[in-house]
Amino acid sequence: MASQKVDIDQILKEVNSGKSGLTEEEAQRRLSQYGYNEIQEKKESRIVKFLKKFWAPVPWMLEATIVITLLLDKLLDTYIIAFLLVFNAAVGFFQESKAENAVELLKQKLSVKARVERSGVWKQVEARVLVPGDVIDIRLGDVVPADSVILSGSLEIDESALTGESVAVTKDTGDIAYSGSVVRRGEALAIVYKTGSATYFGKTTSLVQSAGSKSHIESLIFNIVRDLIVIDVLLVIITAVYSYFIHIPIPTIIPFVLVLLIASIPVALPATFTIAMAYGALDISKKGALVTRLSAIEDAASMDVLCSDKTGTITKNHLTVSDPLPLNATREDLIRYAAYASEMASDDPIDKAILEYAKNANLLPDLSLRSSFLPFDPSTKRTEATIKVEGKTLRVAKGAPQIISELCGMRYEDIMDKVIEIAKRGYRVIAVGAGENSMHLVGLIPLYDPPRDDSRKLISDLKNLGVSVKMVTGDNAPIAEEIANQVGIEGQVCSLHGNQKISDECGIYAEVFPEDKFKIVRSLQEAGHVTGMTGDGVNDAPALKQAEVGIAVSNATDIAKASASIVLTHEGISDIVEAVKEGRKIFQRMLTYTMNKIVKTIQVVIFLTASFFAVRYFVTTPFDIILLLFANDFVTMSIATDNVRYSNRPEKWNVKALIVTSGLIAALLVVEGFIILYLGIYLHFSKDMIHTLIFDMLVFSGLFNVFMVRERRRFWHSRPSRYLLVSIAGDIVGISLISTFGILVTGIPFYSVLIVLGFAFAWMAVLDTIKNYLFRIYGL
Numbered sequence: 001m002a003s004q005k006v007d008i009d010q011i012l013k014e015v016n017s018g019k020s021g022l023t024e025e026e027a028q029r030r031l032s033q034y035g036y037n038e039i040q041e042k043k044e045s046r047i048v049k050f051l052k053k054f055w056a057p058v059p060w061m062l063e064a065t066i067v068i069t070l071l072l073d074k075l076l077d078t079y080i081i082a083f084l085l086v087f088n089a090a091v092g093f094f095q096e097s098k099a100e101n102a103v104e105l106l107k108q109k110l111s112v113k114a115r116v117e118r119s120g121v122w123k124q125v126e127a128r129v130l131v132p133g134d135v136i137d138i139r140l141g142d143v144v145p146a147d148s149v150i151l152s153g154s155l156e157i158d159e160s161a162l163t164g165e166s167v168a169v170t171k172d173t174g175d176i177a178y179s180g181s182v183v184r185r186g187e188a189l190a191i192v193y194k195t196g197s198a199t200y201f202g203k204t205t206s207l208v209q210s211a212g213s214k215s216h217i218e219s220l221i222f223n224i225v226r227d228l229i230v231i232d233v234l235l236v237i238i239t240a241v242y243s244y245f246i247h248i249p250i251p252t253i254i255p256f257v258l259v260l261l262i263a264s265i266p267v268a269l270p271a272t273f274t275i276a277m278a279y280g281a282l283d284i285s286k287k288g289a290l291v292t293r294l295s296a297i298e299d300a301a302s303m304d305v306l307c308s309d310k311t312g313t314i315t316k317n318h319l320t321v322s323d324p325l326p327l328n329a330t331r332e333d334l335i336r337y338a339a340y341a342s343e344m345a346s347d348d349p350i351d352k353a354i355l356e357y358a359k360n361a362n363l364l365p366d367l368s369l370r371s372s373f374l375p376f377d378p379s380t381k382r383t384e385a386t387i388k389v390e391g392k393t394l395r396v397a398k399g400a401p402q403i404i405s406e407l408c409g410m411r412y413e414d415i416m417d418k419v420i421e422i423a424k425r426g427y428r429v430i431a432v433g434a435g436e437n438s439m440h441l442v443g444l445i446p447l448y449d450p451p452r453d454d455s456r457k458l459i460s461d462l463k464n465l466g467v468s469v470k471m472v473t474g475d476n477a478p479i480a481e482e483i484a485n486q487v488g489i490e491g492q493v494c495s496l497h498g499n500q501k502i503s504d505e506c507g508i509y510a511e512v513f514p515e516d517k518f519k520i521v522r523s524l525q526e527a528g529h530v531t532g533m534t535g536d537g538v539n540d541a542p543a544l545k546q547a548e549v550g551i552a553v554s555n556a557t558d559i560a561k562a563s564a565s566i567v568l569t570h571e572g573i574s575d576i577v578e579a580v581k582e583g584r585k586i587f588q589r590m591l592t593y594t595m596n597k598i599v600k601t602i603q604v605v606i607f608l609t610a611s612f613f614a615v616r617y618f619v620t621t622p623f624d625i626i627l628l629l630f631a632n633d634f635v636t637m638s639i640a641t642d643n644v645r646y647s648n649r650p651e652k653w654n655v656k657a658l659i660v661t662s663g664l665i666a667a668l669l670v671v672e673g674f675i676i677l678y679l680g681i682y683l684h685f686s687k688d689m690i691h692t693l694i695f696d697m698l699v700f701s702g703l704f705n706v707f708m709v710r711e712r713r714r715f716w717h718s719r720p721s722r723y724l725l726v727s728i729a730g731d732i733v734g735i736s737l738i739s740t741f742g743i744l745v746t747g748i749p750f751y752s753v754l755i756v757l758g759f760a761f762a763w764m765a766v767l768d769t770i771k772n773y774l775f776r777i778y779g780l
Contacts, residue, residue: 017133021117030131037195053089134192153188276640280586288570296565299548300583302530304650309535310473321357326443334443341398404431466649480510517543584646602666607673657778688746704764
C-alpha cells in the first residue's frame with residue numbers, strides 16, 4: 001500500500017488535539033462518543049441459525065405436506081416427512097457450523113497493548129480504549145493499534161497481512177500507519193486518526209460482514225420441485241374433474257391426491273444433497289482441502305472463473321535475487337559486496353534474499369571480516385559495513401538507487417534508465433556501492449517475488465478443466481504482467497482506476513485495493529460466472545467470502561481462512577485442481593440422483609393418474625407410496641458413494657434439459673407400468689394383489705433406472721460402487737420377500753415377482769439406447 005502523505009496540522013485540527021495528546025477526562029468523553037477501538041461484530045444465535053434451515057422454499061413445501069397429512073390423520077406419512085425435514089436441517093447445520101467466525105478473529109487481532117500519552121503522562125493501555133486524538137508511541141515489534149499519522153520519527157512497516165505484498169514499506173512524518181500492520185524497524189510518535197470500524201482494517205471487516213454468495217443448490221432444488229408440483233397440480237385437477245363426472249366420492253379421491261402430493265415432492269432430495277456433499281467434503285479433506293461451507297463443493301464443480309491473489313498464492317511471498325547487473329565490478333564482487341552489507345540475523349527480506357543468493361552461488365564472504373555494520377535505517381534508506389580485505393579498509397553500502405548513487409558522488413539520472421528498464425520487468429532494484437576513501441557504484445541487484453514451482457502447472461490444469469484463471473494483485477502493471485507471463489495467465493492487464501471495466505478480456509487486474517477484489521468477484525458473479533477466489537491475507541477476506549468458492553492457502557491468516565469456504569492444508573495451491581475434480585464427481589452423483597428422482601416422480605404421478613382413467617380404480621395405496629419412499633429414496637442415497645468420472649468442463653445445472661429428458665424416459669416407464677398392470681389383470685389378480693404387483697414394478701424399475709442414468713454412456717461401461725450394489729441387491733431381496741410372504745402388503749406368487757424383476761431389467765436395457773441419444777442431444 002503506497003504511503004499517503006497528509007497535512008499534520010490539518011489532522012490535528014480534525015481530531016481537535018495537539019502533539020501532547022489528550023487529557024484523561026477528554027479521552028473518556030471521546031470513548032463515549034466514538035466507542036471502543038474494536039470491530040463491531042454481528043452475531044446470530046445458534047438457535048436462530050438452526051431455525052433458518054426450516055425457512056426456505058423446499059422446507060416450506062415439506063411443512064405444507066406435513067400439515068395436510070396431519071389433517072387427513074395420516075400419522076405415519078406425517079412422521080416420515082417430518083423426520084426427513086429435521087434430518088436435512090440438522091445435517092446442514094452441524095456441517096456448516098464448523099466454519100469459524102471471521103469477525104471474531106478480527107476483533108481478537110485488535111486485542112493489543114498501546115503506549116499513549118494522557119494528561120502529560122505516558123502509560124500503557126489496551127488498544128481498545130484508544131480514541132482519535134490520542135498520541136501514541138510505536139516501536140519495533142508493535143502491532144499498529146489504530147490508523148495513525150506519524151508526527152515524528154520513521155518506521156519500516158510490514159503491511160503484508162493487510163495488502164498481501166511482501167516488501168516492507170517506509171513510513172515517515174506525515175504518513176499514515178494502518179491498524180493491523182507490524183513495525184519491523186524504527187520508532188515514531190503518532191496521533192490516532194481513526195479507530196474501530198472506521199479504520200482501513202475495520203472497513204475490510206465491514207466488507208466481510210456484507211459479503212456472501214447465494215446458494216445454487218437451494219435454487220436448483222426449488223426449481224425442480226416447482227416444476228414437479230405444477231405437473232402434480234394439473235394431474236390432480238384433471239383427475240378431480242374426471243372423478244366428478246364418473247361419480248366417485250370425494251373421500252375416495254382425497255387419499256389419491258395425497259399419494260400424488262407425496263410422490264411429487266422429492267422429500268429426500270435436500271437430505272441426499274447434504275449427505276453427498278458432506279461425504280465429498282470428507283473425501284476432499286483427505287486430499288488436502290478442508291471444506292467449511294458444504295455448498296462450495298457443488299460450486300467448485302460449476303466454477304468457470306478463478307481469481308487468484310498473486311503474492312503468497314501464485315508467488316512464494318519470498319524475495320529472490322534475479323540477474324545481478326554489475327557496472328564497475330565483476331558479478332562476483334557485486335554479490336560479495338552486497339552480502340557484506342547484509343545482516344545474517346536480520347528479518348529484512350532483502351538481506352535474506354541477497355545472502356541466500358550468495359550462498360547458493362558459493363559467493364558468501366567471511367562476514368567476520370567486517371569491523372562495523374550499520375543496519376537499515378528508514379531515515380537513511382541503506383545498510384553500510386566496513387570491511388578489511390587484502391590490507392585495505394573498504395566501505396560498502398546497499399540501498400535505494402537514489403541514495404547509493406548520491407553516496408558514490410553520481411547523479412541518479414546517470415543510472416535512472418537502467419533502473420527504470422529493470423523496474424518495467426517487474427523487479428524492485430537496489431544499488432550497491434563500495435570504495436576506500438570514496439565509494440563507486442558496483443552495480444544493481446533486481447529483486448522479485450518468484451512464482452511457486454507448481455503455479456504454472458496448476459494454471460495449465462485448470463485451463464484444461466475449462467476454468468479461466470485471472471490474477472488479482474496490488475502490484476503495478478509491469479510486475480503483474482511479468483509474473484502472469486511466467487505462469488501462463490493470458491488476457492489484458494486491467495486497472496479499475498482508469499476507464500477500464502471488469503470484463504472477460506481482463507486476465508490480470510493490477511494496482512487493486514482490497515475493496516476492488518470484492519468488486520471484481522461480485523461483478524463476475526453478476527455477469528453469470530461461478531467465481532472462485534484464492535488468497536492469504538486480511539485484504540483478501542471480503543472477496544473470499546463473497547466468492548462461491550473462496551479458497552484460503554495453507555499459510556493464510558486466520559481471518560482469510562475463516563472467510564473462505566475451502567482451506568488448503570498442503571503447501572502450494574495444487575490441491576485446488578483436486579477440489580475441482582472431486583466437486584465435479586460429486587456433481588455427477590447428484591445429477592444421477594436428481595434425474596432418477598425426477599424420472600421416478602413423473603413416472604409415478606402420470607402412471608397412477610393414467611391407470612385410474614384406464615381401470616377406474618387406484619392401482620396402489622398411499623401406504624405403498626410411503627413404502628416406496630423407503631425402498632427407493634433411502635437406498636438411492638448410496639449414489640453419494642458411486643464410482644464416477646469427472647467432466648473436463650464446468651458443470652451447469654440445466655433444469656429444462658433435466659425435466660425434458662427425464663420426462664421422456666418416464667413416459668416409456670409408464671408404458672412398462674401398463675404392461676405389468678394388464679399382466680396382473682390377465683392373471684386374474686385381485687385389486688389388492690395388483691397393488692403389490694404395481695408396487696414391485698415401481699420399486700424394481702426405479703432401481704434399474706439408477707443403473708441406467710448413473711452412466712453417461714451404456715450402463716455396463718462402469719461398475720457401481722460397492723455400497724450402491726449392496727443396497728440395491730438388498731432392496732431387491734427385501735421387496736421380493738415381503739411381496740411373496742405378504743408382509744405389510746398383500747402376498748403374490750413368487751413367479752410373478754420374478755416376472756416383474758426380469759421384465760424391469762429387460763425394459764431398462766432397451767431404454768438405455770434411447771437414454772444415450774437423449775443425453776447427446778441435451779449435453780448431459
